[in-house]
Amino acid sequence: MAELRKPDAEFPAYDEAFDRDGSVRPLYAAIVERFSNFDTAELRRREGIIEEEFRRQGITFTVYGDSQGTERTWPMDLFPRLIAAAEWREIERGLTQRVTALNRFLADIYTGDGAAMADGVVPAWLVQSSDGFERNAFGVSVPHDAHCVIAGIDLVRDAEGQYRVLEDNLRNPSGISYVIENRAAMTKAFPRVWEDHTVEPVSQYGRMLRTALESVAPTGSGDKPLIVILTPGIYNSAYFEHAFLAREMGVELVEGPDLVVDEHVVYLRTIEGLVPVDVIYRRIDDSFLDPVSFRPDSTLGVPGLLGAMRAGTVTVCNSIGNGVADDKAIHPYVTDLIRYYLGEQPILPNVETYVMWEPDQREAAFDRLDELVIKPVGESGGYGIVIGRDASDEELADARAEIERDPRNWVVQEVVELSTLASLCDDVLEPRHLDLRPFVITGERTQVFPGGLTRVAMRKGSLIVNSSQGGGSKDTWVLADGAHSNGAAAQDSAR
Structure with a gap:
């Protein structure tokens, strides 16, 4: 056994x-x-x-x-x-x-x-x-x-x-x-x-x-609003999920070029012509969503989309x-x-977290950095995290220097x-x-x-x-x- x-x-x-x-x-x-x-x-x-x-x-x-x-x-x-x-x-x-x-x-x-x-x-x-x-x-x-x-x-x-x-x-x-x-x-x-x-x-x-x-x-979308999922495409790490959810909901999976904005209304290009879109479940980051209002080099988004959002269409x-x-x-x-x-009162407490832009919290954290978890605020996927007890003296020194250089970019948490x-x-x-x-x-x-x-x-x-x-x-x-x-x-x- x-x-x-x-x-x-x-x-x-x-x-x-x-x-x-x-x-x-x-x-x-x-x-x-x-x-x-x-x-x-x-x-x-x-x-x-x-x-x-x-x-x-x-x-x-x-x-x-x-x-x-x-x-x-x-x-x-x-x-x-x-x-x-x-x-x-x-x-x-x-x-x-x-x-x-x-x-x-x-x-x-x-x-x-x-x-x-x-x-x-x-x-x-x-x-x-x-x-x-x-x-x-x-x-x-x-x-x-x-x-x-x-x-x-x-x-x-x-x-x-x-x-x-x-x-x-x-x-x-x-x-x-x-x-x-x-x-x-x-x-x-x-x-x-x-x-x-x-x-x-x-x-x-x-x-x-x-x-x-x-x-x-x-308002005014009717009983069956048209919903689409906007994906960056097949090379995105979560593309399987995008396609899966489109099947589960019975909606169209689209990429940026499949949509067009005219007079602040978003349309889906179909073989039968343009069809108004009511809801977009987007799986694209903000900065790529509309090249007119965000990154002009984005080929993933829909030009004019922000204007349609503001118009409420x-x-x-x-x-x-x-x-x-x-x-x-x-x-x-x-x-x-x-x-x-x-x-x-909160039902679910937070993991105890210390903010590094507060001098008292920062100094208290520095005194026991080898017992804590150090996180950059802008990373995801487990990247950039330093677990103090597993880190070398050099890694802890580097983390301390990074915190001192840009305290806003770091938080420190108790190890759970x-x-x-x-x-x-x-x-x-x-x-x-x-x-x-x-x-x-x-x-x-x-x-x-x-x-x-x-x-x-x-x-x-x-x-x-x-x-x-x-x-x-x-x-x-x-x-x-x-x-x-x-x-x-x-x-x-x-x-």
């Missing part, structure tokens, strides 16, 4: 499946029993089924600058992550609260009177100096103030099992297609494992997203300028924004020992660190999609879960209310 290793008793991280005394948490009892009865050869066989299915369907991701080739099959670990119904409801409440406040903040900046800045909740200079702050967004209103229709909020679990927000992703969060494909692959490779649990489905995402996009269509989701609210330098202020806009869960590594199931990216959809109302993308650091001891940095993923099961284990798992490893 495959070896299923428990975390060491002195291991500082919270383990999802095993308690501190080594006993199996009740939530995972059936899964642990199932996997304990598989031998290594059988697990590898089923892993091969998943890899072949992903390869056949072209389910890939892209790593730029990699010497071994940029396109790789999406990595999925076999051992699923489980979340109890009551636990999920608390996460759901916290995410709804957070995204509601962030949408209020964006509306306050771009179509409001900047009250949060005027009242000192967030420094005005910090907002205006953000790379994500977009002056072109001023005066561009969005139905229901849904500046962020699709949000991906990165959660981690600390040593006590408390979920904390690590980062907000409000521009073009990716990964939802892999959530759905992970579920399909898991169902195919382990059909009998499902007998032990009642799991919330994930197949409804396309309907949820389409409903939200329809709800933010401009088309809604672009997510809206422009959202990057100011997911700037890592704004992250420490989000809990205050929740209190300010909603009059509520990300929770762990058994993962198949070198023919052994042993603990690896993971996080969770749930997806939040806002239209007329805000909804949280059940589950999310669990990312796992496949290198032992690593806290970097990004796929571009060697990370993998897991199927995430949110158990339905009243769900319970259906008794002992079968002993037959062929199941």
Whole structure:
């Protein structure tokens, strides 16, 4: 049988499946029993089924600058992550609260009177100096103030099992297609494992997203507004997801030249002539969206699109300028924004974050830089991060010099020992660190999609879960209310 290793008793991280005394948490009892009865050869066989299915369907991701080739099959670990119904409801409440406040903040900046800045909740200079702050967004209103229709909020679990927000992703969060494909692959490779649990489905995402996009269509769009997904094209790292979502929603996948603006109206070129477009779900960064108003050398966007947005004839989701609210330098202020806009205490706390432009916080961080995590505010994908305890003296000195050179560009966070869960590594199931990216959809109302993308650091001891940095993923099961284990798992490893 495959070896299923428990975390060491002195291991500082919270383990999802095993308690501190080594006993199996009740939530995972059936899964642990199932996997304990598989031998290594059988697990590898089923892993091969998943890899072949992903390869056949072209389910890939892209790593730029990699010497071994940029396109790789999406990595999925076999051992699923489980979340109890009551636990999920608390996460759901916290995410709804957070995204509601962030949408209020964006509306306050771009179509409001900047009250949060005027009242000192967030420094005005910090907002205006953000790379994500977009002056072109001023005066561009969005139905229901849904500046962020699709949000991906990165959660981690600390040593006590408390979920904390690590980062907000409000521009073009990716990964939802892999959530759905992970579920399909898991169902195919382990059909009998499902007998032990009642799991919330994930197949409804396309309907949820389409409903939200329809709800933010401009007034006068009719009962069936025309929605398109705007993609940079086949060479984009997330192109698989763009095509996947177009199929799921039953909408056109278009590139910039497929659209044209005339008299502040966006049209789709078709063989039957020009057809007005009501909603654009764009997967292109702000700076490439309209060569008239942004980068003039962009061939990816649509000339005149910003004018159509201002005229209110088309809604672009997510809206422009959202990057100011997911700037890592704004992250420490989000809990205050929740209190300010909603009059509520935050349900999900932040990971403790220190801002380097405040002299007292900077000096305190410098005194223990080898115990902290150093992050540039403008990077993503795990790039540029320095984990103090793993860094050399030279790397720490370089990081300190970079912070002193440009304090606005850096934040420092406490190390969170990300929770762990058994993962198949070198023919052994042993603990690896993971996080969770749930997806939040806002239209007329805000909804949280059940589950999310669990990312796992496949290198032992690593806290970097990004796929571009060697990370993998897991199927995430949110158990339905009243769900319970259906008794002992079968002993037959062929199941």
